[in-house]
Amino acid sequence: MRTAKLINDPADIVSEMLEGYAAAYPDIVRLDDGLIVRTEPKAEGKVGLVIGNGSGHEPAMIGWVGPGLFDVNVPGPIFTAPGPSKLVKGVTAADRGAGVLICVSHHAGDLLNAEMALEEAADEGIDNVEMAVLWDDVGSAPRGREQERRGSAGLFFVWKILGAYAETGATLSECKAMAEQVRDNTRTLSASLTSSAHPVTRQPIGEIPDGEMIIGVGVHGESGTGTIPVPTADETVDLMLEHILDDLPYESDDEVCVLINNAGALTVMELAILNRRTSQILAERDIRVHRSWLGSYATTQDSAGFAISLCRVDEETKRLYDAPAVGAGVQFTPPGDSTVDQ
Amino acid sequence: MRTAKLINDPADIVSEMLEGYAAAYPDIVRLDDGLIVRTEPKAEGKVGLVIGNGSGHEPAMIGWVGPGLFDVNVPGPIFTAPGPSKLVKGVTAADRGAGVLICVSHHAGDLLNAEMALEEAADEGIDNVEMAVLWDDVGSAPRGREQERRGSAGLFFVWKILGAYAETGATLSECKAMAEQVRDNTRTLSASLTSSAHPVTRQPIGEIPDGEMIIGVGVHGESGTGTIPVPTADETVDLMLEHILDDLPYESDDEVCVLINNAGALTVMELAILNRRTSQILAERDIRVHRSWLGSYATTQDSAGFAISLCRVDEETKRLYDAPAVGAGVQFTPPGDSTVDQ
Amino acid sequence: MSARDGLDGEDWQRLVLATADAIDEQAAELSRLDAAGGDGDHGVNVATAMGHARRETTDLDDPTPAAVLSVTARAFLDEMGGAAGALFGSFFRAVGRSFNGHTAIDAAQLADALEAGTETVISRGKAEPGDKTMVDALVPAAAAGRAAAEADSSIVDALGRIATAAREGASSTSTMTPSIGRARYSEDRSLGVQDPGATTVALILEAWAAASDDRSKS
């Protein structure tokens, strides 16, 4: 595991990252007093979308700000949710006169700070702010206790569909309901072959020896379970997907979107081999795949891990999922809309 | 360094990867007898673009096939260029009646096999095939010996601009000239903090201890120079960019596109911090940045390394660079074309 | 005014500065404790917050006890972040609010404040004693504060007893297994190791006790 990082003063790690990221994508985002905001603001009269999160998961969520996605990302310190005032600042920046939804990936710090932000906003007379608490990680709590689950890579689907939905002019309560609906159709399970070092302290978070793997890790490297010798890719998918499929459950004739998310240092080669087995199993079970994505969307620094996420979709969510969206870290181009003639 | 990989039989690593990748992006690519080809073929009468390359650099080049990019990718074994017959098969698949350009990232194996493919194509009566030999890595040969340099991450710019150019209906010789023109305006230098293991043999390729870095590595981990203790991000960029800028040289009032390419396991956080300094230095030198990209486009498995690439652009190449393009591994959305209203 | 009568705004400034120094000194140790069961950043996190508190407190135009604590709270809420930042921030904010309107804080007022702070932490964070969190240091500290107030102790004596109770509470966490908050990184490894948040509580209250004591001697 690499502990040396290409940074300057560890104390400046987040601010310098934000500066460098915004400098790369000026047509998509700008850095405004510690917030990542859309360069072209959303039209007036549409619900603003805000998400706060600990840094260290890039491109999440700095890369998810843009047309069809979030209006504002409020980045906290590494793996640490931002405080309430910064969230309130984000709410103000995202407000286009139709209210603001704060999306909370369910972790203790994110939830606590969002709750406090709502109180603070109320104190400041800002109403029309709601929060949607979102989870998807079947590795973090058993069936029946879904609301104890953590947020992880599968929130990808919520971000995308919600982002498109807000652009349609849906109301604040409709947006919140849509976020929760997508959440309730989403399941994720993660595994990792290595831990990563905290970029500030350079200390390893957890410990996974080469040749071992943990199933059920969290997006900060959290894990309660022990390691197993690295199975084959097919065995790994078989194990994980059974758990995911049985949880919702996903059944024959369901239609799903698939995400194989790279936690950081897995190779695309491995993601593709994992997707091969995933698509085989889904086909065997007569579960149709609407679209699949392989890539690094929410990372745990440079952990060599991945998550399999499924989201059950219907006609409305499919249409929203396929809508164009342009973040610095994720682009959606609608199928068929790819002509390049000049 | 991780040697355990999430794969099945190492002998099937490339074929299973291709299968799993094509299964994820059926609207963009399909797998045809070992080739990755566009699902929607390019219009008749336009020049076909083919690239062969060793696998293991994903998303390069399987992710660079699609509208506005390559027509066919011919993947070889891990880090090993494909043989001549497979290249000829790729040429046939890419042919839309206006000739085919084989792009060769300059490495001994790629060049040799492309030369043999041209001979083989001629033997089979296929004419109107040309090759463009492309290089950019200033770490591989000194100034004045450019044609000895290796191809590396900066070919990103050639692929993108050439891809858009071929869509305009440019002729084969125009396409070849454009590829060489972009090449001659492109410079790259790479560095790495870790080596990676060969995914088939699981043996480390080279050796870089934690806390050390090599400047000048190649896309397979090649390196002639020794390690230095990891400098700060700013020091690293200062060192590398000076070398790059002086080489072309890039001068004040030049306009450039920037790529900070992740060799695999660097974090986006680090890429952004590296880009921060890069954009500062370019601003200091009055070199304008047209667009920047941070991300994993051409990897060396899971090496924690990166490349800085610059490409000097003019009005024509800027317009081509900004044209829309849709690969599974890279999407270009033209600035301003990001409305999501439904 | 002597320490018997209570700690005024300037005293609290001094207490906060002393705390910042104590945290700086122990930051590495706090991170080490956090590495066992958490992500190993607790010392950095608290040092960042206290660094801000140090600057903001010094800059205060009108350093009432409430203002000093409020500024400290903001440093934790805004600069530390996370669950721990929210909880430490809420603690200091409740303490500050409880100080509101008082120019100097005596043992009874301190007891009220510690109780208010502890209650906020528990109601927000949902941890109970025994869950291996900062609550395990706060609860005995608040109880000691109340006992000292009832025994009519001076603020200096009260702080001494509070600090001792917090330290004992923090020590007691080493035999506990965590069961709250962010799912732990490796449960087993934290057995035998003190909870970092509880240890920070003890460090803070010890710094307060020592600094208030210094003042009575000076």
Next chain:
Amino acid sequence: MSARDGLDGEDWQRLVLATADAIDEQAAELSRLDAAGGDGDHGVNVATAMGHARRETTDLDDPTPAAVLSVTARAFLDEMGGAAGALFGSFFRAVGRSFNGHTAIDAAQLADALEAGTETVISRGKAEPGDKTMVDALVPAAAAGRAAAEADSSIVDALGRIATAAREGASSTSTMTPSIGRARYSEDRSLGVQDPGATTVALILEAWAAASDDRSKS
């Protein structure tokens, strides 16, 4: 026909199968040699190619010497790939083309073929003797083949002398430093280690010699 008269198509099939077995046995060692100066995959690469050659050769309907070598060439070109695959493939293709029209190969024909193969490798790959490549085994092997032909040796004797020369050539690479082909991964580490490609040449020619000799005894 005896070995004096030359090796026919079935003989060459047997030589190729023997080569495949020899490579399988030595694949790990070849990769180990490659790990010193290269990327450590040479054994896997050659074994993959020879595995295909084994199958394709066995499947041949009309196994002339030229056909067997041509199929072997295709296995290297198509299944091995890279510079080494192109060069080994070109070598076998040139040898096969040189065998064209002959039902059995004698020492003189083999000498012609080895020279043609070696020339192709040099003209394509641009390596010269001393550059630490397969050329350092091929050049002495081809020279030994020519000498044997001029001395009117049997094909079995010729192959014996060719194999010995190739082995000596391969051994000589261990004191060389690489200066051609894909930039090396770590130049220093390959000093004292034989070039893997040259070693493969030696293994192939030794396998041919041994298998042809078996036949003459049977």
